[in-house]
Amino acid sequence: MTPDAINACAALVDRGDPDRFLAAMAAPVAQRGPLFVLYAFNLELARAPWVTREAIIAQMRLQFWRDVVALEEPKAHEVADPLQVLIRDGLPVGPLNAMIDAREAEIGTSAPFEDEAALWRYLEGTAGALMEASVQALGGPQSDAARRLGTAQGLANYLLAIPALEAAGRHPLPDGRPESLVSLARQARTRLKAARPALRPLPRAALLAAWRADALLAQVEKAPQRVAQGLLGQSEFVRRGSLLVRKVSGF
Numbered sequence: 001m002t003p004d005a006i007n008a009c010a011a012l013v014d015r016g017d018p019d020r021f022l023a024a025m026a027a028p029v030a031q032r033g034p035l036f037v038l039y040a041f042n043l044e045l046a047r048a049p050w051v052t053r054e055a056i057i058a059q060m061r062l063q064f065w066r067d068v069v070a071l072e073e074p075k076a077h078e079v080a081d082p083l084q085v086l087i088r089d090g091l092p093v094g095p096l097n098a099m100i101d102a103r104e105a106e107i108g109t110s111a112p113f114e115d116e117a118a119l120w121r122y123l124e125g126t127a128g129a130l131m132e133a134s135v136q137a138l139g140g141p142q143s144d145a146a147r148r149l150g151t152a153q154g155l156a157n158y159l160l161a162i163p164a165l166e167a168a169g170r171h172p173l174p175d176g177r178p179e180s181l182v183s184l185a186r187q188a189r190t191r192l193k194a195a196r197p198a199l200r201p202l203p204r205a206a207l208l209a210a211w212r213a214d215a216l217l218a219q220v221e222k223a224p225q226r227v228a229q230g231l232l233g234q235s236e237f238v239r240r241g242s243l244l245v246r247k248v249s250g251f
Helices: 003-016 018-025 029-047 055-069 080-088 094-106 116-137 144-160 162-167 178-199 204-210 213-222 225-229 236-249
Strands: none
Touching (some): 003 029, 003 080, 018 204, 018 236, 029 080, 029 204, 055 080, 055 094, 116 144, 144 162, 144 178, 144 204, 162 225
8 A cells, every 4th residue: 555545544534533543543653554444444335325315326335345345346546446455465355345234224214223133233244344354454363352342332433423313314223212222332331341351462553443432331321311412422631541541551
């Protein structure tokens, strides 16, 4: 990957995913490139169901990325080009295809999840698969623990976005009652706790993106009303400081 390609992906992530941008910038310089490319790829997929009301056009956007991952032909695209470099260099495509497939649930509907199981499948296929791919991109193995960590992170991020999703006319949760939110947060924290022992040998830079997950989920467990009120979050001092703690101490 060229420095220009990495910088273009980094700029996309800086604008569209500030938490993952900070996490990537906290990684060693040599490891930032693959992370920025994968995080930019994730952003491109996340936009597909939102850029048009025409389901067929959204499907075509996802198909574009399926073709990219399959290396069917070189793609002149600021994210596709470096992503194909990663794949040619040996990045497994299973998690990437899972990320594409998971976005199908959001196309053409305001209520994408009929039940809790569907929501978990979506989180595992999006943030969970992204975390797994990030670990592999930095030389780590296929890791169920990484996917569990990413899934917990995905829930935390999704709950942060609930007010914006509802303002856009979506019904993002199969059950938005406070007790349901508490249950989701507890399940995610249980997954994270179970994953921790197996995370220690994995590339720490790949895991940093989930640095806020447990703290945000703990807020939901304690005060689920913060989700609907848009009060879920941390001060900028705590947000950045906790990243430094994770960088030093790990998970």
